[in-house]
Amino acid sequence: MNRFHIRNMVWLAAAVLGFLALYALVQAGIINRFYQITLVTIMINIIYAVGLNLVLGVAGQFSLGHAGFIAIGAYSAAIFTKAMESNTTGLYVGMAVGVGLSIILALFVGIPTLRLKGDYLAIATLGVAEIVRVIINNMRDLTNGPAGISGIPLVSNWINVYVFMVITTIFILNFVYSSAGRATMAIQQDEIAAESMGVNVTMYKVLAFVLGAITASIGGSLQATFLGIVTPGDYTFERSIDVLIIVVFGGIGSFTGSFVAAILLGLLNVFLQDYGQLRMVIYAIALVLIMIFRPGGLLGTRELRLGSLVTKALGKDKEAVS
Amino acid sequence: MINAVKSVNFEVNTGEIVALIGANGAGKSTILRTISGLVKPSQGSITYGDHDLLKLVPKKIVETGISHVPEGRHVFKGLTVKENLELGAFLRNDKEGILEDAKAVYQRFPILEERKNQDAATLSGGEQQMLAMGRALMSKPKLLLLDEPSMGLAPIFIKEIFNIIVDIQKQGTTVLLIEQNAKMALTIANRGYVLETGEIVLSGTGAELLESDDVQKAYLGG
Amino acid sequence: MQLFMQQLVNGISLGSIYALIALGYTMVYGTIRLINFAHGDIYMVGAFFGYFLVSVLNVNVFLAMLLAGVFCAILGVVIEKVAYKPLRKSTRVAALITAIGVSYFLQNVMIYFLGPEVRAFPSTIPVMPFRVFGIVINMKQVFVFVTTVILMIVLNAIVKHTKMGKAMRAVAVDSEAAELMGIDVNRVISFTFALGSALAGVAGVLVGVYYNSISATMGTTPGLKAFVAAVVGGVGSIPGAMIGGYLIGLLETIVTFMGGSMYKDAAVYALLIVILLIKPSGLFGKNVKEKV
Amino acid sequence: QDTIKIGGNLELSGAAAAYGTPIAEALQLAVEQRNEAGGLLDGQQLELFITDNQSDLTEAASVATKLISQDVVGIIGPTATGVAKAAIPIISEEKMPTILGASTGDGLTLDENGNVLEYLFRVCFEDSFQGLAAGQYATETLEASSAIIITDQALDYSLGLADSFTERFEANGGSIIKTESYTSGDTDFSAILTSLLGQDFDILYIPGYYTETGLIIKQARELGITQPIIGGDGYHSKTLIELAGAENASDIYFTTHFYEGNDDPKTQQFIDDFSAKFGKQPDTFAALGYDAANLLLDAIEIAGSTDTEAITQAIGEIENFEGITGTFSFDDNHNPIKPALMLKLENGEIASAEEVSAE
Amino acid sequence: MSLLEVKNLTKNFGGLAAVSNVSIHLEENELVGLIGPNGAGKTTFFNLLTGVYVPTEGTIELLTDNGMTKLNNVKPDKINELGLARTFQNIRLFKDQTVIENVMVAMHREQGNSVFSSILRLAAHYRTNAEMRAKALELLKIFNLDGIADEKARNLSYGQQRRLEIVRALATQPKILFLDEPAAGMNPAETAELTDLIAQIREQFDLTIVLIEHDMSLVMQICQRIYVLEYGRLIAQGTAEEVKQNPDVIRAYLGGVD
Numbered sequence A: 001m002n003r004f005h006i007r008n009m010v011w012l013a014a015a016v017l018g019f020l021a022l023y024a025l026v027q028a029g030i031i032n033r034f035y036q037i038t039l040v041t042i043m044i045n046i047i048y049a050v051g052l053n054l055v056l057g058v059a060g061q062f063s064l065g066h067a068g069f070i071a072i073g074a075y076s077a078a079i080f081t082k083a084m085e086s087n088t089t090g091l092y093v094g095m096a097v098g099v100g101l102s103i104i105l106a107l108f109v110g111i112p113t114l115r116l117k118g119d120y121l122a123i124a125t126l127g128v129a130e131i132v133r134v135i136i137n138n139m140r141d142l143t144n145g146p147a148g149i150s151g152i153p154l155v156s157n158w159i160n161v162y163v164f165m166v167i168t169t170i171f172i173l174n175f176v177y178s179s180a181g182r183a184t185m186a187i188q189q190d191e192i193a194a195e196s197m198g199v200n201v202t203m204y205k206v207l208a209f210v211l212g213a214i215t216a217s218i219g220g221s222l223q224a225t226f227l228g229i230v231t232p233g234d235y236t237f238e239r240s241i242d243v244l245i246i247v248v249f250g251g252i253g254s255f256t257g258s259f260v261a262a263i264l265l266g267l268l269n270v271f272l273q274d275y276g277q278l279r280m281v282i283y284a285i286a287l288v289l290i291m292i293f294r295p296g297g298l299l300g301t302r303e304l305r306l307g308s309l310v311t312k313a314l315g316k317d318k319e320a321v322s
Numbered sequence B: 001m002i003n004a005v006k007s008v009n010f011e012v013n014t015g016e017i018v019a020l021i022g023a024n025g026a027g028k029s030t031i032l033r034t035i036s037g038l039v040k041p042s043q044g045s046i047t048y049g050d051h052d053l054l055k056l057v058p059k060k061i062v063e064t065g066i067s068h069v070p071e072g073r074h075v076f077k078g079l080t081v082k083e084n085l086e087l088g089a090f091l092r093n094d095k096e097g098i099l100e101d102a103k104a105v106y107q108r109f110p111i112l113e114e115r116k117n118q119d120a121a122t123l124s125g126g127e128q129q130m131l132a133m134g135r136a137l138m139s140k141p142k143l144l145l146l147d148e149p150s151m152g153l154a155p156i157f158i159k160e161i162f163n164i165i166v167d168i169q170k171q172g173t174t175v176l177l178i179e180q181n182a183k184m185a186l187t188i189a190n191r192g193y194v195l196e197t198g199e200i201v202l203s204g205t206g207a208e209l210l211e212s213d214d215v216q217k218a219y220l221g222g
Numbered sequence C: 001m002q003l004f005m006q007q008l009v010n011g012i013s014l015g016s017i018y019a020l021i022a023l024g025y026t027m028v029y030g031t032i033r034l035i036n037f038a039h040g041d042i043y044m045v046g047a048f049f050g051y052f053l054v055s056v057l058n059v060n061v062f063l064a065m066l067l068a069g070v071f072c073a074i075l076g077v078v079i080e081k082v083a084y085k086p087l088r089k090s091t092r093v094a095a096l097i098t099a100i101g102v103s104y105f106l107q108n109v110m111i112y113f114l115g116p117e118v119r120a121f122p123s124t125i126p127v128m129p130f131r132v133f134g135i136v137i138n139m140k141q142v143f144v145f146v147t148t149v150i151l152m153i154v155l156n157a158i159v160k161h162t163k164m165g166k167a168m169r170a171v172a173v174d175s176e177a178a179e180l181m182g183i184d185v186n187r188v189i190s191f192t193f194a195l196g197s198a199l200a201g202v203a204g205v206l207v208g209v210y211y212n213s214i215s216a217t218m219g220t221t222p223g224l225k226a227f228v229a230a231v232v233g234g235v236g237s238i239p240g241a242m243i244g245g246y247l248i249g250l251l252e253t254i255v256t257f258m259g260g261s262m263y264k265d266a267a268v269y270a271l272l273i274v275i276l277l278i279k280p281s282g283l284f285g286k287n288v289k290e291k292v
Numbered sequence D: 001q002d003t004i005k006i007g008g009n010l011e012l013s014g015a016a017a018a019y020g021t022p023i024a025e026a027l028q029l030a031v032e033q034r035n036e037a038g039g040l041l042d043g044q045q046l047e048l049f050i051t052d053n054q055s056d057l058t059e060a061a062s063v064a065t066k067l068i069s070q071d072v073v074g075i076i077g078p079t080a081t082g083v084a085k086a087a088i089p090i091i092s093e094e095k096m097p098t099i100l101g102a103s104t105g106d107g108l109t110l111d112e113n114g115n116v117l118e119y120l121f122r123v124c125f126e127d128s129f130q131g132l133a134a135g136q137y138a139t140e141t142l143e144a145s146s147a148i149i150i151t152d153q154a155l156d157y158s159l160g161l162a163d164s165f166t167e168r169f170e171a172n173g174g175s176i177i178k179t180e181s182y183t184s185g186d187t188d189f190s191a192i193l194t195s196l197l198g199q200d201f202d203i204l205y206i207p208g209y210y211t212e213t214g215l216i217i218k219q220a221r222e223l224g225i226t227q228p229i230i231g232g233d234g235y236h237s238k239t240l241i242e243l244a245g246a247e248n249a250s251d252i253y254f255t256t257h258f259y260e261g262n263d264d265p266k267t268q269q270f271i272d273d274f275s276a277k278f279g280k281q282p283d284t285f286a287a288l289g290y291d292a293a294n295l296l297l298d299a300i301e302i303a304g305s306t307d308t309e310a311i312t313q314a315i316g317e318i319e320n321f322e323g324i325t326g327t328f329s330f331d332d333n334h335n336p337i338k339p340a341l342m343l344k345l346e347n348g349e350i351a352s353a354e355e356v357s358a359e
Numbered sequence E: 001m002s003l004l005e006v007k008n009l010t011k012n013f014g015g016l017a018a019v020s021n022v023s024i025h026l027e028e029n030e031l032v033g034l035i036g037p038n039g040a041g042k043t044t045f046f047n048l049l050t051g052v053y054v055p056t057e058g059t060i061e062l063l064t065d066n067g068m069t070k071l072n073n074v075k076p077d078k079i080n081e082l083g084l085a086r087t088f089q090n091i092r093l094f095k096d097q098t099v100i101e102n103v104m105v106a107m108h109r110e111q112g113n114s115v116f117s118s119i120l121r122l123a124a125h126y127r128t129n130a131e132m133r134a135k136a137l138e139l140l141k142i143f144n145l146d147g148i149a150d151e152k153a154r155n156l157s158y159g160q161q162r163r164l165e166i167v168r169a170l171a172t173q174p175k176i177l178f179l180d181e182p183a184a185g186m187n188p189a190e191t192a193e194l195t196d197l198i199a200q201i202r203e204q205f206d207l208t209i210v211l212i213e214h215d216m217s218l219v220m221q222i223c224q225r226i227y228v229l230e231y232g233r234l235i236a237q238g239t240a241e242e243v244k245q246n247p248d249v250i251r252a253y254l255g256g257v258d
């Protein structure tokens, strides 16, 4: 209990338990191949949504450019995984390169554009993502153009996706509940006041944006190596909107909400698969109804704070500091 | 659900100035918002002349001659001072009369005339307060609801505001006034009510309340 | 040089289409600050409505355009009442998601009932090309251009000089204060939607006639481009929407002319970003100043 | 009695809905006809599961596993090459016989190392085949020596055709003067076409779908571009002519899979049946889908069981399958061996149809 | 040398000179009033000093460890770091954060560069966090806000919100505190209480305080010196007594005696 706090232990325990539960279900064949795809899709969506929630819910930056960063991660993973001798190494090298590129792009784009407000930022980031897609589309030597890259070794499965989901979530949550996170949140509430209280607005905005880009890119890498194919058509602005829907549906600013929403929408999708052409109609109606009856999202801004729940239950909230 | 206002009974007679005073959060603004239809009370009734105000939407309430200067000014940002005043006269159609009334507002607040074509968003706090007041006057109200009209005003303008209130009373307008500046308010008011946590705890003529020990202690700092 | 002039004509015709859709976009945005993602789909419904009038009922195109306008106005008002009104007090992003839901709904209902295929709109306006200084211009181009300009002027007059226009601007800024002025906020918003959607309906038929091609997904791309046009021009500004439309139309054409056709979409977004960086509220947008 | 379950992994919504939907319809028609004719394997009825993959990669994979978990014995689709690729790892691993209707992408039936994917077949020829055939036709029959290509840059199909066309056209001594591109969904091509006005060329090669190419033809002809226009099977729809306008649809050539005007009674019967059921003319996608479906159904009958291994084997061994899109067998790469047709349009009518080859 | 030296400060908005050629100085531990009719340029003056607006002309210089440092063109967060903090005329709290979080945001610089320790949740993170919390609570206590430390700021009454703004500004450990109409919306009893508090924190934190206020009882009672603005220009300065007698001030601001 010296270097780590009891709350960390609680979260760690929860993550391990979750893993074991899934493992058992997969072994027992209850989570069959079909549900594994659903499971992985949900988990990757969680990675995307948690990142976007940091940008939108905490920093208050309305970004519609998530698809661009996802595409970058996906393509670098695709290229490296195919090119390298060891596919697993390829994935991680590709992921690292994707993260690097995403950071560079996020800085390059973020520093000038993050001073835009609301919808203006949204359309500007959407534009950036579309530019990324057009470039990918036209760099046929590297990316194989609109046909995309297929035959990517299927290195990812539910296990490494789960691990990355846990890591990115913990990382982002810890950031949110740090002093820096508080400052970022303050910027969302009132930029001028935050600045006058000594908060470096540009830095924190860009930081949140970059973190969002990193997670998007990681998610993209995982998805590419799970599915085995990447095509530019898979990263249109509609992909950004899908992620946005998860975040809003769960409750902007609520990370628990993003989890719940990703799971529910994933299951809704499975349920709707049997409805053929009606499926999108039903989905659209569901979307409208959900927003009408729960405009603040499922959980509003509420959060499941497992750590504090347990420490409270143990009655050692105060003295656990040592 | 917070019950901002519990059970409040009071009346305003035609031609009167009635002051509502009370500490922060007592529910004063909520009462005005209920009268102008911005919030609907859980129970009770508000009648104005022959009208049952609870049955009317804000637009209809304005049509009956009620005008509300809300807390926090709520000027139309992005529109000029002039356009703000024109919106105050939204339900009127007498072009000449509107022009004349705008002139009268400018006369009372010369700074507004100087800022005529300026975006209301960039007005100083006090200027916005004056604009909100001027805008309400543009509708030629029969009943004027004022929520802390002197807030943020320089002493010289506070005097002006209270002069205006007395003036328009003379012209036949009824005024329901919320003020932190209880002394001034009670001085010009015919009657007053003291509100605490959603309930009326005291009422009387302006002079009576000014004299009251409770009021002295709680609201006049004396 | 002559080729370049010809390209300018092409750019202006294309720009007219974007401008036409952008006008309705910007109207709605200007009043309730909602990115009405479904606007492009209302335009699509308008096109289909016109298609059935013209090809099944043999209605005259101009009448069809008018009727499509009326139909879409009603549709717009219904959508607003059902889907957007309940969300007026919630976050803007929530309303945006609803708009996206409505967009998916319209598009997929049309696909469900009419199929995803492209249909040919009967060509009813004669092409009648004529030459001015060696540049070929046809009747359709003239028609679209003139319609767009007229609509822009009419709309601008409504917003700038009528009582309703003033009410729209007041509602945009502070709907509660607007109510206190005696403005019927619901009616103003309905009116805005009716007008914006009517424009979309007219545009739908017009584009159907112009390109003689319609499909359930026809609204997506122009919807997005029109949105970009509205932002470039400054959302809420009616002349801005038109200028934005023309700018994008011209840019696409010029980029293609210079041999960069594969990058024309990227160029449009690059233009958007550059303009926003220089003027964060678009060319004609009012920079809403915040008093500290 | 048990039913025999057939799956459809098709684009009913999303970007490729216009191509997946006719295949789904043809599939329905084929299954319905077979059921009316008494079903398969001693009167077992067929049950069809068509699931929408939304033209989305992940969905296509998900739908594939879902169909497999519903115990289908064979799958038709997906349609778009990219979408199909997302489903391939799964059907290969699960050993599910799959027939693609209109996925023309090169090498789709082969794995990364060039080995044939055992369970995957398609009834359409490859992009390169069409491109080469068109290149050959342009130089040999039309005697063209210079060409301009306009591609849909968002469409691998279009780029694939353009590549192989270029290869053959240049090999035969022609030259490509210029390449322009547009994006699927565009409706205004005047800028591209105007930039061709001053150029001297013999033909235009515009591989793409009728959705856009119909408009390109119209706008080109209206601008006074009179050169022959050549395309691929994406042109093969009545809508192309409607979009272009009959008066503009002249001197148009395209490679395709079948000719609705041929006197083969099978073809005419199909057209009648399809029109009767869906109230519209079938296009190539429908024709290919119909062949894919019937091929699978025949294979089940031949296999004599619903064992997927047996069905797979039966598909591979089918000889001279008599389809709407020609009579064919599969080559070693599971591509159909059949000639392409080159159709020519004059005034919106098919004026001629001749067999072409890539040789 | 003065603590803060402002020379010939001017700010134009289009044709309007909101602040025009104003020179003032502030000494250590002073309590200075800034008054003037509505629209005189008081808030704009604060905005210039705290970096929200960039001056059109003139200089602002602050005494720091490196001598007089020019503040023109320095960004607000840097100015705050140099020791200037403020409250706002139109309350600008972080409404959806709790009272104590509002204060802790203002203290974030203190925690130094510990993003790393935070993300990894090292024990150090919890320690500094607890320390900050304790410190924030102490400050809240002075203004009698500690009882509602975990309430969302938006739920506070107007008077409480004004006080929280002061606490938040204090938490940045300023040398100079600028208060823009701290008593607006308060009744006389509440104003009197606030007056005492302001005097008290000046003592306790060894602050220089500048306040804009229209409530003359407050201004006259505690300000050692007063500057008066009208139409952006400095029209008078001096002690409360001097200013009160000044005919220009009476004409422009106080109004004639009734």
Ligand SMILES: Nc1ncnc2c1ncn2[C@@H]1O[C@H](COP(=O)(O)OP(=O)(O)OP(=O)(O)O)[C@@H](O)[C@H]1O
Residues within 6 Å of the ligand: B002, B003, B004, B005, B022, B023, B024, B025, B026, B027, B028, B029, B030, B031, B071, E155, E157, E158, E159
């Ligand atoms: N929409 C609302 N939701 C919840 N509580 C509310 C709402 N509006 C007002 N309240 C609460 O009702 C109470 C009365 O508020 P009101 O604004 O009427 O007070 P007031 O007397 O005008 O105070 P002040 O002098 O500060 O303006 C307050 O405690 C306030 O927090």
Ligand SMILES: Nc1ncnc2c1ncn2[C@@H]1O[C@H](COP(=O)(O)OP(=O)(O)OP(=O)(O)O)[C@@H](O)[C@H]1O
Residues within 6 Å of the ligand: B115, B118, B122, B123, B124, B125, B126, B127, B152, C289, C291, E013, E016, E018, E036, E037, E038, E039, E040, E041, E042, E043, E044, E045, E089
């Ligand atoms: N951004 C701006 N653009 C244009 N004019 C402005 C801007 N900001 C302030 N002004 C004008 O400058 C003048 C000074 O405004 P300021 O807010 O400084 O006044 P103030 O002295 O604080 O008044 P109050 O006591 O009413 O708050 C006002 O007349 C205002 O209209």
Ligand SMILES: [Mg+2]
Residues within 6 Å of the ligand: B028, B029, B030, B071, B147
């Ligand atoms: Mg109040």
Ligand SMILES: [Mg+2]
Residues within 6 Å of the ligand: B124, B125, B126, E042, E043, E044, E089
């Ligand atoms: Mg001020």
